[in-house]
Each structure stands twice: as C-alpha cells, then as structure tokens.
Amino acid sequence: MQKAERLLDLAALLLRASEPVSWREIQEQFPDDYGGSGEAAIRKFERDEAELLELGIPVRWVGGDEDLSAGYLVDKEDFYLPDLKLPPEDLALLYLAGSAALAQRVFPYARDLAHAMNKLSFAARAPGASEVAAVAALQLSADDAEGDARAETSARLEALSTAVAGKKRVHLVYAGAERRARTERDVEPYGLYQRGGAWFMAGFCRLRQDIRSFHLARIVSLEVNAAAPRTPDFEVKKGFSLAELATRESWEFGVHAPVRCRLRLEGPASPEERDSFGPRAVWKETDGRAVVEVVARNQEALLRHVLSYGDRAEILAPRPLREKARKVLAALARRVS
Amino acid sequence: MTRKAAPPKADARDRLRRVLFLVPYAVRHPGVPVRDLARRCGVPEKQILEDLDFLLGVGCPPFAPDDFLDLYVEGDRVHVALHQSFSRPPRFTESEAAALAAAARALGGEGRERVVRALRDAVPRDRRAIFEELLAGIFAGSPPARDSLLGRIEQAIASRRALRIRYFTATRGEESERVVHPYTLAQRLGHWYLWGHDEGRGKALPFRLDRIRECAVDEKRFEPPTDAELARGRLFSEASGPPVRLRLGPLAAAWALARPGQWRVVKRDRKGGAVVEVPGVSDEWATRFALSFGGDAEVLAPPSARRHFGDAVRRALARYPG
Numbered sequence: 001m002q003k004a005e006r007l008l009d010l011a012a013l014l015l016r017a018s019e020p021v022s023w024r025e026i027q028e029q030f031p032d033d034y035g036g037s038g039e040a041a042i043r044k045f046e047r048d049e050a051e052l053l054e055l056g057i058p059v060r061w062v063g064g065d066e067d068l069s070a071g072y073l074v075d076k077e078d079f080y081l082p083d084l085k086l087p088p089e090d091l092a093l094l095y096l097a098g099s100a101a102l103a104q105r106v107f108p109y110a111r112d113l114a115h116a117m118n119k120l121s122f123a124a125r126a127p128g129a130s131e132v133a134a135v136a137a138l139q140l141s142a143d144d145a146e147g148d149a150r151a152e153t154s155a156r157l158e159a160l161s162t163a164v165a166g167k168k169r170v171h172l173v174y175a176g177a178e179r180r181a182r183t184e185r186d187v188e189p190y191g192l193y194q195r196g197g198a199w200f201m202a203g204f205c206r207l208r209q210d211i212r213s214f215h216l217a218r219i220v221s222l223e224v225n226a227a228a229p230r231t232p233d234f235e236v237k238k239g240f241s242l243a244e245l246a247t248r249e250s251w252e253f254g255v256h257a258p259v260r261c262r263l264r265l266e267g268p269a270s271p272e273e274r275d276s277f278g279p280r281a282v283w284k285e286t287d288g289r290a291v292v293e294v295v296a297r298n299q300e301a302l303l304r305h306v307l308s309y310g311d312r313a314e315i316l317a318p319r320p321l322r323e324k325a326r327k328v329l330a331a332l333a334r335r336v337s
Numbered sequence: 338m339t340r341k342a343a344p345p346k347a348d349a350r351d352r353l354r355r356v357l358f359l360v361p362y363a364v365r366h367p368g369v370p371v372r373d374l375a376r377r378c379g380v381p382e383k384q385i386l387e388d389l390d391f392l393l394g395v396g397c398p399p400f401a402p403d404d405f406l407d408l409y410v411e412g413d414r415v416h417v418a419l420h421q422s423f424s425r426p427p428r429f430t431e432s433e434a435a436a437l438a439a440a441a442r443a444l445g446g447e448g449r450e451r452v453v454r455a456l457r458d459a460v461p462r463d464r465r466a467i468f469e470e471l472l473a474g475i476f477a478g479s480p481p482a483r484d485s486l487l488g489r490i491e492q493a494i495a496s497r498r499a500l501r502i503r504y505f506t507a508t509r510g511e512e513s514e515r516v517v518h519p520y521t522l523a524q525r526l527g528h529w530y531l532w533g534h535d536e537g538r539g540k541a542l543p544f545r546l547d548r549i550r551e552c553a554v555d556e557k558r559f560e561p562p563t564d565a566e567l568a569r570g571r572l573f574s575e576a577s578g579p580p581v582r583l584r585l586g587p588l589a590a591a592w593a594l595a596r597p598g599q600w601r602v603v604k605r606d607r608k609g610g611a612v613v614e615v616p617g618v619s620d621e622w623a624t625r626f627a628l629s630f631g632g633d634a635e636v637l638a639p640p641s642a643r644r645h646f647g648d649a650v651r652r653a654l655a656r657y658p659g
Contacts, residue, residue, distance in 0.1 A: 057427050092494045100522065108439065128495075129497050132561050191476065194477045197526045247479055270505060272507075300631065308626075310649040329657065333650050336635065
C-alpha cells in the first residue's frame with residue numbers, strides 16, 4: 001500500500017474507533033505494512049505516527065485499565081480544528097495579515113501559511129466580509145515583477161526556517177555590503193526578521209564571535225548542517241531578543257563605541273519623519289525647527305539618513321561627522337556642476 | 338531517485354495536507370466546483386481530479402464498501418457521499434499557526450495577542466511549546482500604526498462600515514478628512530495600505546496606514562467592491578513619464594539592489610557599481626534616494642531630476658560653510 005494512502009487509512013481507523021485500537025488489531029488490519037513480529041514493523045508504525053503528527057493528527061497511546069483496553073487513539077477533541085471564537089475584527093486581522101503575507105510569497109513557512117489560510121475558513125462560523133477582503137488583499141499585495149529573485153529568496157527562507165526551528169548550524173557564503181568581499185562563515189541561526197520589505201537572518205556568527213544580521217538577498221550560498229537533523233547544534237544565547245534586533249535603527253548596529261550625535265531638522269517634522277529617527281531619539285522643537293539627539297554606534301549610517309533629508313537637515317555634532325557631511329556634499333556638488 | 342525541484346516526499350505530504358482540507362471543504366460546500374478547489378489549493382484542476390481519484394482508494398479497515406471515502410464529480414462539481422470522519426480539517430500544525438501568528442503580529446490591531454492565543458490553542462496540545470518556539474524565531478515587521486487605530490479599521494472592514502479618516506498627503510504636505518469604504522488592507526514594498534472607495538473622489542484609492550492620523554467607524558454601511566472594481570484595483574498607478582536614471586557606486590548598488598523595488602539595471606561596472614532606471618518616481622524621491630547613500634549615488638536623468646538633485650546638494654552644502 002502506498003504511504004499516503006496508508007496514513008489516511010490509519011487516521012480514518014483511529015478516528016472512527018470508539019476505543020483505543022490495540023497494536024495487534026492494527027497489525028491485522030494492515031498485514032502488508034505492519035505485519036510480522038519484528039522490530040521493523042514497529043519502527044515503520046512509529047515513523048507513520050510521527051508523520052501523522054506533523055500533519056496535525058495527534059496519535060496517542062493509552063495504557064489500559066479495567067474499563068478500557070490498551071491501544072492507540074486519535075483524541076477527537078485534539079484532532080478537529082476548533083472554532084477560534086474570535087470577534088469579527090480579530091478574524092479580519094487574521095485574514096488580512098495572512099493574505100498579505102501569502103501574496104508576498106517570501107515568508108517563513110510560506111507553504112504552511114497557505115494551508116493555514118485554507119483551514120481558517122473552518123475556524124469561524126461566518127467569516128463573511130473578512131474572507132472577501134482577504135481575496136482583495138491577495139490580489140493587491142501580489143507582486144509578479146520580481147519572480148525569479150523572489151523564488152530564490154523564498155527557497156532560502158524555507159531552508160533557514162527549518163534551520164532555525166531545528167537549531168541547526170548553517171554555512172554561508174555571504175557578500176557583505178560594507179566590505180564588498182565575499183566571506184564564508186558558520187552561523188547559528190536564531191531567527192528571521194523582516195524590515196523595509198526585506199528579510200534578514202539573525203544569528204551568532206562564529207567568524208565574528210558575535211550576533212550578526214544577514215540580508216537574505218546577499219547570501220550567495222547556504223548549506224544547513226545535515227548531520228543529526230533531530231539534534232540541536234546550539235542553544236540561543238540568554239537575553240537575545242529578535243524584536244529588539246529587528247527594530248534597531250541602522251546607526252544603532254555596533255561598528256564603534258557609542259557617540260552622542262546632534263542634528264537639526266527644518267520645518268515641522270511629520271510623524272513619519274519622526275518615526276524615521278526611531279523611538280530612542282530625543283526631540284527638542286522650537287520655532288518650526290527641531291534639534292534631534294541620537295546615540296550612534298555607526299555614524300556613517302546616521303550620516304546617510306541625515307543626508308537623505310537634503311537641505312532640510314544638518315549635522316551639528318560631533319564635529320568630525322559634520323566635517324564628513326561637508327566633504328561628501330562638496331564632492332557631489334563638484335560632480336553635478 | 339531523480340532529483341527535481343519538488344522531491345517526491347514533499348509531494349506526498351503536500352497531497353495529504355491538501356486532501357485533509359479538500360474533503361471537509363467539499364462536505365461543507367456540497368457541489369463545490371473543481372475550479373474553486375483548485376484555486377483555493379493553488380494547484381491545477383488536473384491535480385484536484387488526481388487527488389479525488391486517490392481518495393477513492395482511502396478507507397477504513399476492514400474495507401467493506403461503506404468503509405471507503407465516497408466522492409464523485411458531477412458536471413465539474415464535487416460531492417462527498419461518505420467522509421469517513423474527515424468532516425473538519427485537523428488542527429493547525431505548529432508551523433501553520435506560527436506563520437499566521439507572525440503575520441498577525443506584524444499587522445497589529447487590538448486583537449493582536451488575542452489571535453496569537455487563539456492560534457496557539459488551535460494547535461494540538463503537545464505541540465504548543467514548539468509553536469511558541471517557532472513564533473519567537475520570526476519577526477515579520479512592526480505594526481504600521483497604533484493598535485487602537487488598526488483595531489477600528491479592522492472592525493470597519495469586518496462589519497462593512499464606512500470610516501472617517503484624517504489623512505496626511507505627503508506630496509502636498511497637508512492633512513484632509515475623508516470618508517472611505519474600507520475594502521481591504523494590502524502590503525507592498527514594505528508598506529501597508531488601506532484600499533477603499535473614497536466618497537469624495539468617487540473611486541477606490543490606496544491610503545498608507547502610517548499616514549492615517551485618526552479614524553472613526555461610521556454608522557453607514559457599504560457594499561463590497563464589484564469584481565470589476567477589484568480587477569482594476571492597484572496600489573500604485575502605472576508608471577508615467579520618463580524613468581529616473583541613477584548611477585550607484587559599488588556600496589550603493591549592493592544596498593539598493595538587495596531591496597525590493599522595480600529596478601531595471603542598465604549597466605553594471607566591474608567594481609560592482611551600476612546604472613539603474615526606476616519608473617514612475619518623482620524628482621524629490623530620486624534626490625532623497627540618491628542622497629541616502631551618502632555620496633555613493635547620483636541622479637543622472639531626466640534633466641529635471643538631475644537639476645533637482647544638483648540644487649538639493651548645493652543647498653545642503655551651504656549649511657556647512659567651510
């Protein structure tokens with residue numbers, strides 16, 4: 001019997017049974033698959049049991065007592081997807097977030113997400129407007145312009161999701177942006193994060209002996225340690241927070257010791273502009289101009305951000321950074337004149 | 338074994354997961370068209386027909402005639418006569434729930450943590466710890482607005498009620514009041530949008546969520562968009578005018594080309610630099626974008642964009658008297 005068929009037959013048997021099904025009975029019903037008395041038959045059954053569990057079908061063994069015989073069962077309560085009992089606005093949140101993520105096609109466990117979205121139609125009595133809105137979200141969020149690049153990033157994300165889940169070490173060839181040189185390194189992948197529409201892997205880099213972020217589009221090649229797939233290669237360091245790392249501003253990634261920097265911004269700053277300096281910036285506003293203070297651990301990155309405001313922004317301190325801004329602008333001015 | 342893009346194991350697993358949804362869905366929607374099932378599962382109709390064929394061989398020991406799944410297709414519509422207990426899909430697997438929970442956290446709303454708990458509870462009991470672990474390893478983004486604001490937008494979408502919003506238009510630098518029929522939320526190139534019918538302008542428009550200052554749910558109800566309106570829906574208007582051409586140094590190219598965006602690389606040099614074209618962007622955008630690379634990029638064309646860039650550079654330089 002084919003495996004897919006056998007697994008469903010087994011699930012059907014256990015779901016329909018009103019009491020635990022003994023190993024002997026299972027063997028009798030599937031003589032070609034689990035027949036015989038050897039260890040091999042038990043092993044095969046255990047593998048099937050694990051696969052059913054991965055499909056969301058929890059098979060349980062219960063020891064017998066006076067009233068109940070010993071055997072395997074699928075607890076119906078623990079099998080069927082329950083009604084999530086969410087208010088309509090929460091259901092809308094799930095539908096819209098899921099559809100938009102699915103439309104990006106680049107998302108951790110993207111295949112699973114697609115299955116989850118299908119199941120969602122059973123998780124509420126009347127999804128109604130949310131389901132209609134989800135179709136629109138899927139259509140509007142879809143982006144076919146970058147098919148190939150997306151397929152590649154998506155495959156990397158899938159491999160890395162598995163590595164993060166199994167705590168398996170990965171070997172990377174990485175094209176760094178700052179140094180532009182290709183490096184090879186072993187990384188313990190802690191998590192995956194998205195920022196500005198791009199995905200990054202955060203992990204402990206054995207080459208740099210520190211926690212680093214890796215832009216997925218710059219990973220040239222990737223190899224997940226295939227040895228002992230069920231045994232973790234590492235533990236995530238205590239105190240690591242993926243959210244903290246993911247929400248760091250570009251000038252907060254440590255390149256040098258922290259330096260307090262001050263800059264001026266002309267005109268009323270829109271909330272979006274305020275957000276662009278992050279939650280840790282200190283703002284002092286007077287007469288339609290603002291003085292902003294941030295602590296930078298990568299002044300080059302801060303300089304780039306400030307320059308993007310054109311003549312509306314100016315670095316005030318420290319002096320060397322101000323001088324750097326002048327040099328960069330003077331060089332550009334010579335090019336365009 | 339031949340090595341193809343999708344290994345046979347994944348096929349078998351995918352099929353199982355598909356049919357565990359397909360059967361209960363057809364039970365709940367008697368006579369569902371094969372086409373609909375194919376669309377929902379993201380596979381060709383032929384695959385669904387093969388799945389249905391496969392299902393006919395599935396049953397429950399002792400395999401008497403009534404112990405088999407019984408499905409049939411009549412005039413392209415699927416009916417289930419005997420479902421053999423597959424009347425609802427299984428609970429979420431830990432990775433299904435974790436992916437959905439991560440997506441929900443990145444959008445936000447007052448129900449954010451409520452839905453994460455509900456998803457956790459919908460995972461089989463002894464897989465919940467793994468769900469937590471998987472979820473801790475994904476951060477899909479920060480919510481685009483305050484939870485209270487998003488909560489009201491989600492409520493309006495779910496109840497099909499109009500929204501009064503105070504919206505900031507970046508190109509004019511001013512705020513305006515609008516009444517919008519919120520059709521949906523969508524995401525592109527790292528930004529979230531509310532897409533809905535603007536009563537004042539008489540058409541469906543996108544509104545960036547981080548530019549909605551305030552919103553209130555109105556009593557007025559609205560009709561969902563027609564299929565035609567939906568098919569016309571775009572978050573971005575088609576690019577018009579000449580594309581902006583930029584020269585990117587090696588550093589800028591490495592950063593820029595790794596970002597999502599609609600680039601056309603015109604030429605790459607040996608050191609890693611590039612000349613690229615971006616369609617449908619303003620001169621302001623091009624200047625700001627080029628300057629964000631700290632001297633490693635410049636705007637080349639069209640002349641108006643080049644001029645805008647040059648003026649901005651000279652004015653910025655004037656702030657730093659030498």
